[in-house]
Amino acid sequence: MSTETEQAVWTALGRVQDPEIMRPITELGMVQSVAVDDAGRAEVSILLTISGCPAARRIEADVLAATRGAPGIVEAAVEVGVMTPEQRRAFTERVRGDRASRPQQFGPESLTRVIAVTSGKGGVGKSSLTAGLAVAMAAQGLTVGLVDADVFGFSIPGILGLSRDGRTEQPTRVDDMILPPVAHGVKTISIGMFLGDADPRSTAVSWRGPMLHRTIEQFLRDVWFGDLDVLLLDLPPGTGDIAISVGQLLPQAEVLVVTTPQEAAADVAVRSALVARQTGQRVIGVVENMAGLAQADGTVLDVFGSGGGRLVSERLSAPAETGAPPEEVPLLGSVPLSPAFRAAGDRGEPAVLTDPEDPAAAELLRVARRIIDLGRGLAGRSLGIAPR
Numbered sequence: 001m002s003t004e005t006e007q008a009v010w011t012a013l014g015r016v017q018d019p020e021i022m023r024p025i026t027e028l029g030m031v032q033s034v035a036v037d038d039a040g041r042a043e044v045s046i047l048l049t050i051s052g053c054p055a056a057r058r059i060e061a062d063v064l065a066a067t068r069g070a071p072g073i074v075e076a077a078v079e080v081g082v083m084t085p086e087q088r089r090a091f092t093e094r095v096r097g098d099r100a101s102r103p104q105q106f107g108p109e110s111l112t113r114v115i116a117v118t119s120g121k122g123g124v125g126k127s128s129l130t131a132g133l134a135v136a137m138a139a140q141g142l143t144v145g146l147v148d149a150d151v152f153g154f155s156i157p158g159i160l161g162l163s164r165d166g167r168t169e170q171p172t173r174v175d176d177m178i179l180p181p182v183a184h185g186v187k188t189i190s191i192g193m194f195l196g197d198a199d200p201r202s203t204a205v206s207w208r209g210p211m212l213h214r215t216i217e218q219f220l221r222d223v224w225f226g227d228l229d230v231l232l233l234d235l236p237p238g239t240g241d242i243a244i245s246v247g248q249l250l251p252q253a254e255v256l257v258v259t260t261p262q263e264a265a266a267d268v269a270v271r272s273a274l275v276a277r278q279t280g281q282r283v284i285g286v287v288e289n290m291a292g293l294a295q296a297d298g299t300v301l302d303v304f305g306s307g308g309g310r311l312v313s314e315r316l317s318a319p320a321e322t323g324a325p326p327e328e329v330p331l332l333g334s335v336p337l338s339p340a341f342r343a344a345g346d347r348g349e350p351a352v353l354t355d356p357e358d359p360a361a362a363e364l365l366r367v368a369r370r371i372i373d374l375g376r377g378l379a380g381r382s383l384g385i386a387p388r
């Protein structure tokens, strides 16, 4: 037995992350033992929260690779066990840390930037843009969560590749903690993940306001996102119950408005932003989607007209009728129509990763950078600094 080599294996295992919690498995108490004999044969025993958890195979493979790569190791074997109820309790306490007692993870004291994406009309590409922005921000090094609050038309699991052939990936449950699946670096939760065996393609969700409110509340309370830099919410189109619930549950949320270049879409986009403002949220910008489609001869075809994004930005930046001071709401970008962008979303492989040169993907990457640069407004938040 060599303590030094064992230490080297522990160090290597410290670089293996639990793919759902995104923290080293050594920190989470998931490595039970490491033994190395004089010939350099390592035996590592790991503990998973539940048997057959979706991340199990990945963790086992990562542990094996890390062990094999440790200096002095010639052969490695991994034994996989399941935590006892006591070990699981200790695990959830470790994961939750001092935040276990908080009723909601994203209350006013949270350092996470919450951005709700809204649109007036449906079908303007709000979900595609929200998913693309989330993936782009994760690719730029931020820790990102995404709540698909579009309970009637949830499409996020499909766009992010979490839903295939009518089956949607399920979150892992560890006692009362729900761990969201991670897609392209984004911790993602959607009502589509809670429909059991029902095929989300043919399942209609028809809930009334209070039920919707409770669902969003539960997403924000019981789904364990951990420390996030940004939480994006894909809201249903319009000015309905969910938008109002989000305003009540997350008054510090910032709001991003998606609209098309069509003037007719502008009125209803402005209305959805005004509802958000009424609940105290700050509208940080407008993104125009489905702008001019580039043609083979170099010309641009404005399928949905032009100017809608600029119009919404100008109207939201105008002085309010109430006399409240005007707030500048910039047009953050204009994402063109792109068949490749659409096809990538249909395949569950976001174009911002797989085809960053595509004009729609490239513009969305620029929008993501602009949003990050805008920084989060600190107004009205506790900075956690006590006066001496």
Ligand SMILES: Nc1ncnc2c1ncn2[C@@H]1O[C@H](COP(=O)(O)OP(=O)(O)OP(=O)(O)O)[C@@H](O)[C@H]1O
Pocket: 119, 121, 122, 123, 124, 125, 126, 127, 128, 129, 150, 153, 154, 155, 236, 237, 289, 290, 291, 335, 336, 337, 338, 339, 341, 342, 343, 345, 346, 360
């Ligand atoms: N820039 C774009 N170019 C080409 N197709 C796009 C673009 N943006 C979105 N789409 C496509 O338009 C359709 C609608 O997009 P999406 O589902 O994101 O809209 P939505 O506003 O979230 O709709 P709803 O709110 O009604 O669920 C999808 O098929 C999507 O792939």
